[in-house]
Amino acid sequence: MPDIRSDFYSLSSEDLAAALQELGAPSYRARQVWDWAYRHLVADFEQMTNLPADLRRALSGRYTLAATAGVREETDPASGTRKELLQLSDGETIEAVLMQEPHGRTVCVSTQVGCPMQCTICATGQGGFRRHLTSGEIVTQVVYFSRLLASQTPAERVSNVVFMGMGEPLLNYGPTLAAIARLSDPSGLDISPSRITLSTVGLPERILDLAQVPYAVRLAVSLHAPDEETRRRILPIAGKTSLRELMAACNLYARSRGQRVTFEYVLLAGVNDSPQHARRLVSLIGSLPAHVNLIPLNPVEECDFRPSSRETARDFRAVLSRSRIPCTVRYSRGVSIRAGCGQLRGQER
Numbered sequence: 001m002p003d004i005r006s007d008f009y010s011l012s013s014e015d016l017a018a019a020l021q022e023l024g025a026p027s028y029r030a031r032q033v034w035d036w037a038y039r040h041l042v043a044d045f046e047q048m049t050n051l052p053a054d055l056r057r058a059l060s061g062r063y064t065l066a067a068t069a070g071v072r073e074e075t076d077p078a079s080g081t082r083k084e085l086l087q088l089s090d091g092e093t094i095e096a097v098l099m100q101e102p103h104g105r106t107v108c109v110s111t112q113v114g115c116p117m118q119c120t121i122c123a124t125g126q127g128g129f130r131r132h133l134t135s136g137e138i139v140t141q142v143v144y145f146s147r148l149l150a151s152q153t154p155a156e157r158v159s160n161v162v163f164m165g166m167g168e169p170l171l172n173y174g175p176t177l178a179a180i181a182r183l184s185d186p187s188g189l190d191i192s193p194s195r196i197t198l199s200t201v202g203l204p205e206r207i208l209d210l211a212q213v214p215y216a217v218r219l220a221v222s223l224h225a226p227d228e229e230t231r232r233r234i235l236p237i238a239g240k241t242s243l244r245e246l247m248a249a250c251n252l253y254a255r256s257r258g259q260r261v262t263f264e265y266v267l268l269a270g271v272n273d274s275p276q277h278a279r280r281l282v283s284l285i286g287s288l289p290a291h292v293n294l295i296p297l298n299p300v301e302e303c304d305f306r307p308s309s310r311e312t313a314r315d316f317r318a319v320l321s322r323s324r325i326p327c328t329v330r331y332s333r334g335v336s337i338r339a340g341c342g343q344l345r346g347q348e349r
Contacts, residue, residue, distance in 0.1 A: 003089060007067035008037060009143060010136030012178070013185070023058050031187075037065060038188035041147045064089075068140040074337040081334030085346070086144065088113070088137055092130055094166055095344040096141040098148070099333050104159030104195075105149060108339075109141045111176055112167025113346060117201055119235050121224070121266055122342040124166045126302040133167070135178035141165075142183060142191075161191055164199040164220070166344050170206035180215050193217045199264065201238035204249035211253045219253050220262040220293075221246070225272045226280035234268070234305075243284065251288045260289040260326075266297050266341070267308035267316065278319035285325055292320055292327040298340040 011019070017030040029051065036048040045051075045060045071093060072085040080100040087093050097108040113130035115122070142158055149156040161183055163169045169176045176198070183191045199220040200207070207219065222238070225231035232239030250261045263285070267273045281292070294317055297307035308316075313329050320327040332340030 003064060003067075005062060005064045007089065007134065007136035007140070008063040008065050009067070009139045009182070010134050011063075012182070013187070019062070020055075023055065025055055029055065033059070034187060038143075038185070041143060041150055043147065068137060068144060070144070074339070076334040076337045076339065078336070079333045081337070081339055082145075083334060083337050083339040083344075084144065086141065088133075094133070094137075094141075094346045095339075096144070096165055097334060097339045097344075098145045098158075101160075101333075105145075105156065106160040106162060107142050107145045107158050108162050108165045109138055109179075110165035110167055110344065110346065111138055111163060111169045111172045115167045116171065117168050117235070117237050119201065119222075119238065119342075121234060121268070121297060121300060121303050121305060123300045123302070123338070123345045124342070126300070127345055132172040133175060135175040135182065138175060138179035139182050142189060146189065158189070158191065160195045160197075162197045162199065162220075164197070164341070166346050168201055168203075169198050170200045170203045170210070173206055173209070177213060177215070180217060184215055197262070201235055202241055202246045202250075203238075204241065204245045207246075207249040207253055211249075211256045216257050216259070218259060218262065219250070219257075220264055221250060222266075223263040223281075224266050224268075226277055226284045230272050230277070233271070234266075247284060247286075247288065250290075254289045260291050263290055263292045264295060264341075265292055266295045267313055268297055269306040269308045269312070271305060273308040273312050273316055275315060275319055278316045282320060282323040282325060290325065292325060293330045294327060295330050295332065295341055298332055298335050298343050299338075300342055303342075 020030050036042050043066050045056045067089045069087050070084050071087045075082045082098045092113045094110040099106040112132050114128050115124045116129035117125050119125040146158050183189050184193050193215040197218040197220050202221045224234045254261045317327045
């Protein structure tokens with residue numbers, strides 16, 4: 001029989017307090033349950049040993065702490081990057097990635113099953129859209145890897161979260177914001193908003209909304225072209241957005257938050273990688289506080305484009321550097337296990 005219990009990680013702290021009040025438990029029990037779930041990372045209510053047995057049974061009957069299950073794991077031996085195929089309660093699957101980096105442990109989370117944006121350089125977009133994730137399904141990806149890390153080294157935790165997995169986070173705005181609130185809660189996983197990066201293809205109205213919320217997450221925009229014609233060729237749906245409107249929204253976000261916006265730019269041979277494209281990009285960015293990540297194209301089965309050469313990437317970067325735009329050539333981790341930028345699919349392969 002299917003598990004009809006609700007996902008505990010979809011509850012806010014207020015939701016939990018109300019549920020416990022309904023069960024007749026004193027108010028302080030909410031803090032205890034929250035600590036067990038987010039600090040101790042237990043996967044079973046029976047492990048909450050300072051709760052009365054009848055309350056543990058009542059919670060177990062209503063909620064599950066393991067609504068998402070691991071189906072398949074792959075690890076890249078060169079970088080230690082680990083990709084998990086995760087099954088959701090309705091049988092749908094997503095992929096999430098743990099990157100073990102010198103500055104901490106980073107989890108790349110998905111926000112949708114598939115993606116409706118149809119970007120030509122992305123396996124997720126080429127695979128179609130199934131549904132949005134709930135806030136709990138987003139949070140659970142981080143909890144999943146947090147449990148894994150704690151089982152290996154008890155003091156180790158996830159330190160950074162990037163919303164760069166499957167899906168467009170700003171199309172699933174409400175659950176994405178709720179997940180950010182829970183991830184950054186000081187009484188929970190306590191991941192600072194400054195260590196959370198939200199990556200988007202660029203939805204100006206939503207970026208303006210995001211600038212108003214109390215979580216100053218870092219913004220990364222998948223730009224990939226300095227002009228609308230080239231951008232539509234690469235991003236057929238997102239490319240319909242006016243670059244003028246997009247850059248205005250990014251500028252407001254950067255200045256209201258006091259931080260730089262990161263522009264992701266996948267280099268495609270003969271498409272967007274010429275010195276002329278680089279000069280146009282300089283003009284487009286102008287005085288906007290920004291950092292550009294130049295990303296070599298990763299292998300994607302349905303993609304007809306070819307990656308630019310290292311020499312071309314070097315020359316492109318030089319144009320930006322001469323204009324004093326901070327720029328990095330970023331090579332994805334986990335490409336050998338299809339865990340790099342644009343490679344997530346979320347199904348058995």
